[in-house]
Structures are given as C-alpha cells and as structure tokens.
Amino acid sequence: MNGARSPNAGISRAAGQVHRLLTEAWRLQPLYVSLYAILLSFVVGGVLISIIGVNPFAAYWALSRGMVGGGDEIAGSVARSVPFIGSALALAFAFRAGLFNIGAEGQLLAGGVTAAYVGALSWMSDLPGIAAIPLILIAGTLGGAIWGGIPGVLRTKTGAHEVISTIMLNSLVLFGVRWMVNSRDPVVLRDTESTVPRTDPISDTAVLPELAASQPVLHVGLFALLGVCFVVAFVLNRTTFGFEVGTVGLNPHASHYAGINVNRVIVIAMAASGAFAGLAAASEVSGTNGAFQPGTFFLMGFDGIAIALLARTNPVAIIAAALVWGSMLSGAPLMQQEADVSIDVVRIIQALVLLFVAADAIVRYLFRVRESAQSPFQATSIEGAV
Amino acid sequence: MLEVQGITKTFPGVVANDGISLTLNQGEIHCLLGENGAGKSTLMNMVFGLYRPDSGTIRVRGEQVSFQDSGEAIAQGIGMVHQHFQLIPVFTVAENIILGNETTKGAFLDLDTARRRIDALAERYGLAVDPDAIVGDLSVGEQQRVELVKALFRDADILILDEPTAVLTPGEVDDFFGVVESLTDQGKSIIFITHKLREVLAVADRITVLRAGRVVGTATAEGATQQSLANLMVGRDVVFRVDKAEADPGAPVIRVQGLRSQDDRGVETVAGLDVEVRAGEIFGIAGVEGNGQRELVETICGMRPATGGRVEMLGTQTTDWSPRRINELGVAHVPENRSKHGVVAQYTIADNLVLNRYHHREFSRRGVRNTAAVNTEARDLVQQFDIRTPGVDAIIDTLSGGNQQKVIVARELTGNLKALIVAQPTRGLDVGSIEFIHRKIIELRDRGVAVLLVSAELDEILSLSDRIGVLYRGRLAGTVDAADATREELGLLMATGTTGGKS
Secondary structure: OOOOOOHHHHHHHHHHHHHHHHHHHHOOHHHHHHHHHHHHHHHHHHHHHHHOOOOHHHHHHHHHHHHHOOHHHHHHHHHHHHHHHHHHHHHHHHHHOOOOOOOHHHHHHHHHHHHHHHHOOHHHHHOOHHHHHHHHHHHHHHHHHHHHHHHHHHHHHHOOOHHHHHHHHHHHHHHHHHHHHHOEOOEOOEOOOOOOOOEOOOOHHHOOOEEEOOOOOEEOHHHHHHHHHHHHHHHHHHEHHHHHHHHHHHOHHHHHHOOOOHHHHHHHHHHHHHHHHHHHHHHHHHHHHOOOOHHHHOOHHHHHHHHHHHOOOOHHHHHHHHHHHHHHHHHHHHHHHHHOOOOHHHHHHHHHHHHHHHOHHHHHHHHOOOOOOOOOOOOOOOOOOO | OEEEEEEEEEEOOEEEEEEEEEEEOOOOEEEEEEOOOOOHHHHHHHHOOOOOOOEEEEEEOOEEEOOOOHHHHHHOOEEEEOOOOOOOOOOEHHHHHHOOOOOEEOOEEOHHHHHHHHHHHHHHHOOOOOOOOEHHHOOHHHHHHHHHHHHHHOOOOEEEEEOOOOOOOHHHHHHHHHHHHHHHHOOOEEEEEEOOHHHHHHHOOEEEEEEOOEEEEEEEOOOOOHHHHHHHHHOOOOOOOOOOOOOOOOOEEEEEEEEEEEOOOOOEEEEEEEEEEEOOOEEEEEOOOOOOHHHHHHHHOOOOOOOEEEEEEOOEEOOOOOHHHHHHOOEEEEOOOHHHHHOOOOOEHHHHHOOOOOOOHHHEEOOEEOHHHHHHHHHHHHHHOOOOOOOOOOEHHHOOHHHHHHHHHHHHOOOOOOEEEEEOOOOOOOHHHHHHHHHHHHHHHHOOOEEEEEOOOHHHHHHHOOEEEEEEOOEEEEEEEHHHOOHHHHHHHHHHOOOOOOO
C-alpha cells in the first residue's frame, strides 16, 4: 500500500468507509462478503448499463421502483421470493451435513406434481380447508422428501456421489413430469381443457388464502416457509440432531468413531432438504397457480443454490437473501419498460453476485475484509506447512 | 555452511522464535531438539524460505540470503524432508523425484536421464530405490528414501530433516541412521529436528535445545545425557521411569478369538488373532506398523466389520456392534489418528470434550442441547487434565497437538470405564504431555480397568505394559511378561515373528 493518490486508492478509501459503517454501526460481520458482493455487482452492472447507452441511475431507479415502489410492488416482490426460501434451504440443510444437494430443481418438481395430484383428487373438495390445505402441503413435502432421500440412500448404499445422482434425478423428474403434463394420448395428468400444459386444477378447498392480490399473488405460504427457516435454525444450532448433522458435515470419520450413525444422518439430511423444496413447490401450486405447471419452477432450484450461498447457508439469512433475489426478479420488468434495459441485465448482476461470493478474495481485497472463517464454498487449498 | 543469527518471528499473539542463533558446519549433523511448539519447525521453515523472519539474518556459505519462497532456498542447495511426505502416491519414484524439476526432451519427459541420475545417487549414498516402483506401494521407510533422493536430485547439500524417524520402525531407524552417516561422510550437512532423546545421542554431532522460542542450551553428543537434555527441553526435572505398582489382574474383560478383518484395500490384515485382557492390567501390543494394529483396534471398537472370529467384552459378545453400543458398555477408545477420528477440528474444546456423550441426559433434554451443562463439564475437564487453553470456547484446532490429545484423553477417560483401548496415545507429543498421559493410563489400570495399549514406541510399551504381545502379520507372534521382556527379544519378534529359536 503506497500513499499514491491513484483512483484505485480513492475507491478503496470509500470502500473502507462503507466497511466501517457496517462493522461499527450495524454489526453484520458474518455477511460482509455477501453484502459487498451485491454492492459490487450493482456497480459492475451499472458500468454495463452505461456501455449500452443507458443512464444506470435511471435504470436502477426504475428497478427499485419495480421492487419496492408501492404496496403492490412490495407484495409482488415478497411473493416472488417465497419459493426461493424453500429451494435455498434445500441446499443449506444438506450442506451442513457435508452434502452438496444440487437437486432442488428436481425436488421442487417432484413436490409440485405430488401436491397437484393430491390437490386434484375428487374427494378433496369434500374436505374443509383446514384439512385440505395441510394435506396438499404435506403431500408436496413428502414428494420432495422422497426425491431428495433417494440420492441420500444411493450415497450410503452404493457410494454414488450426491452431486451426480441429484443431477440425474433432476433430468429424470423434469422429463417425467413434462411428459405427464403434456401427453394427450394417453392422458396422464394433463388438464385436457387447458390450452397450456398443466395438471387439473386443485380443489378450491386446498387453495392457500391470499394476503394480497399482487402479481404474483402473495399468499399464506409465506408464513409456512418463514416458519421453516426458524425451525431449521433451531434444529441446527440447538438440538442434538443438529449437532450430529454438523459433526457429520465437518468430520464424518470422527462422527463414526464417536458413535453417530453417519448413514442415517446423510439420508435424513437429504430427505429433509428435499422436503423443504417440496414444501415450497406445494405452496406455489396451492397458493399461486392452482395447478402444477412445470415451467413456473424453471431455474428456481438453481437460484436456491445461489441464495443459500449468498446467505452463507445460515437459515435465517436465507430469508433476506431470498427477498433480495426475488425482488430483483420482480422489479426487472419495470426497468425494461421504463429504461429499456433488458431483464437479462438483472440475471447478469445476479450471476456477478454469485461470482463475487464464490471468489471472495476479490471482495476481501477491495473492501479490506479480514478472513474470519474460510468460505464454506471455497475449494480446499493445499495446506501450507506451518 | 549455514549461519542463523538472532532470528525473531512473531505470529499474532505468539513469539515463535525469539533471537535464535545457530550454525551448521559442513559434514555435521546438528540436532534441533525441543518440545512441540518450541519453535523448531518455524525456524526451519524460515531457513527453507516458507516464512520470512521479522528480524535477524540467515547466511548460506557466508553470504546473506533473504528467500522469498522455497524455490530460492532450493536453488541455494537447501533441501527439506517434511514430516508428512510430499509425494504423489500414483506416480512412480522417478516421476515423483523429477516433479517440479523435470528432465525433458523437447516437449516430452526424459525419464531415462532421470533414472540414470537417480541410480547414480542411490548408489553413491546407499539409498536403494527402484525408480519405476509406484510410490503408493512402497513402505514408509522407502518413501522417506525417495524424499531424500528428491532433495539430492536438486543438488541439496544442506538437508533439513523434520522428525524423520517419527514414522519409522526400530529397524528402519537404524538403516536411516546409516544413510544419514553416509550423507555426512560425503560432505552433506544435516539439520535433524526431533524430540526423541535416544536418537539425538545416537547421531548428533552437536545439539541445540529450544524451549518456548529460545535457545536454552547447546551441547555435544559426548557431553549430554538423556536426562540432561530432557531437563533442558522441559525446563524441569523429568521422571523417565513410569512409577507403577504391581498389577493386580482380575477377570478377563476383553476377549478376542480368531478375529479376522481387512484394511481399506480389502487385504486381510488381522488374520485369526487371539488376545485376552484382564481387569486391572495393561496389555501392550508392539509391532511394526502395518501388521494389523489399526484394523485390530477399529474392529474391536466397532468401526470396522469383522470378517471372522469374535470379540467379547465384559462377558457380552460384541462382534460388529456399532461404536456407540460398545462405548455405552463402558469401553473407551483413544484413536490412533488424532485429526481424522479424535477431534472435529472446527469445533470448540467444549464440544469436542462431549463428542461421545453429547446425547446423554445431562447434556441434552428432549433432543435439545444443554450448552451450559456442556461448558461446565468442559471447564471441569480442562482443569483436571491440565489442558492449556484460553477457554473452553476456543476452537480445538488452535491448540497444540499435545493439548488436543489431552482433550481426547480427557473425554475418553471420563465416565464409568471398564475397558480402555488406546492406540498411539503419545505420538508426536512432548515429554511433559507423555508423562501426564502415562500417569492417567496407570491410574485407570489401578482402578481395575482393562487396558489394551497399541503403540509403535517400544519404550512406551515397555514402561507401561504388564504383559506384551507382539503383532506380526495379523497375529500375536508371542506374548511375554513385561518384567522379563528385553528390547532385543521384542525387536526380533517384531521383525521376524519368532525369537529365533524353534517357537
């Protein structure tokens, strides 16, 4: 660090000021890198926007009004974020057990199709909402849990790595449900009266109550997923089972030695992860779409990976990260309308966020954040001789 | 050859080296002796360019140097053999040796030239290695020779050996000393880092003793005794002989009959082994590493399936029980591999201290952990076992190896024990910690616990055990009373499986 007054030093000093504010005023230590990554991505995104000849401030102004510009916008942003909470938890929970579950995409579909199937059963309309709604949510949760549990079982019985098996199971369920929902001959699950490929509408009694008629609709599923976040935080941090999950994640050999049933923990962690995705999908089927439509889940599972990463797999931080993620997507159309900047720019900014979180050395250097704990997502480097 | 003057190095919160000076003459073996954490490795890492000193100078052949990385140190003819070998198991010896310094012909590797140079080096220094053998197939002793050849291949004439004998069997140690002497005869200079006193006296020309980052004494091999060096190292009088009363063995507690089991590669390494340990005795298992020690211990403790035979503990058949069920019977296990099995490196000392009991009533109510109770228990154990730590919240990885081992011992030795299985309980520890752990094991024996001790240190086996069995190719080659056992007899059994007679 020399004392030269380069523009670089100026930026660095400004970054240092921001850092001081966050450290001393808001005490957000563990999430620094994530916060800075978001900031930095918007800066880089702004440069991109100005390159295409648009004033980045105008674009971001439109974007932020799209995100939180009024009651409807806020409700829409929250609604958009709700399912991401589930898909991010699907990564985060398994991650604590040392597993990399990238199958949320498929677990969502498995949960969604199960929920829609159960929700459209003829006797569902005879049940009161107080029975039908829990039933459809449980059905989706179970569907996701089974789809998530399979890679767990495969891992313990055959040693198949969960990254590979979840990828394969993603394809399996993706093309499976597409066929079930598209096919007219034979008709499997397709609603033959509908022009878009989707399942039969679920019973009215199984529809989650609406909180706001925003776009998309904000419904009670929000509370279910918020609740799950706090339950997961409690389980991981305070319970004996959570201790076992963390121990297996950090050192499976020591866990085995200490008497923990490692295989059981792996299967449960994977099934629970799938369950969170399944619940998110069921809440979408029941509260937002009223039927299962595979396209609405496109990329939701993969976005969950990014969100969990941004939240450093902390279940409560996932709520905030999902809100950021979902509202950016929700606000993007207004930016396109008003500032003529493609929605894809938001996707680029999100990709940058992910990149800066993964390659956190960049952020640490720019903002001078000291390494506190190793990033959970970094590949282990070769141990230096000490 | 090498002159270190007033070197100081501080890490956040610790002065690792404090004004250390040291000279190494040509053709000399200079032993650097000290407990863990005394600063030996830090000092050598600076000489080898891995760290940079805060102050002080390093001169090589009279010229002052300031290495930026180990590459520059190698260029100056300094070679270092680390305690943990830096070899790639799937490569051949020749490929490993040339790695980073490849002999090439155009864009292709020139292994023939490399082979010729390796053979020449091997012959000159008596370091027999087969350039085409796969490193993963070699014994630990052979791998170490590969490391030495690797350093010599880079024209090193100052060799730093970091605890080279820690992984060797007694026979291999003798061979190794032969090699070291032939190296110095040919003009190489050697810095030998160790904390084993017997070896220091056997090979050193001069000795420098470090304690807490300072030089506390220098000596020549002739002028020193084990006792004088140990006292210097620890800073107080050390008791070598473990004081223990006559054993008063009771009923058999651990009974192993015809046990068979396999290692990770599916090779049967425990091949029909019988052993019986009675209450109130320490049964020591000696043997060259790799004769089934690890598999024996892991199978008894439920971590590895038995492929034949049976294990009985406290009169109950426990073959292939889960580790937890065996533990709940009152059987504790101090594992051989501290970092792999013994601790969760990222956990606090408190969590590590209850790793086998976190689910018990006192620490967990209806599935919710009682961290207050865990911390109280941990503070208690930290005091009882003299664990040196800033607090029970400290991450265990920040402790020295000796203190980590004390955490494991504290955890395993607590509770209502009937049997204790300990593997390499003092490996890599300093004299003070060894003394402490030995005392604790004998205390348990005196309380009537059956102890099965597996150790590669013959001295440890001899001083602790009441009876000794020698493990050879998966079976006990012989069982002797510790009172009658001699190093020579055991050494012979370890190496050949017989005492030379017709037995």
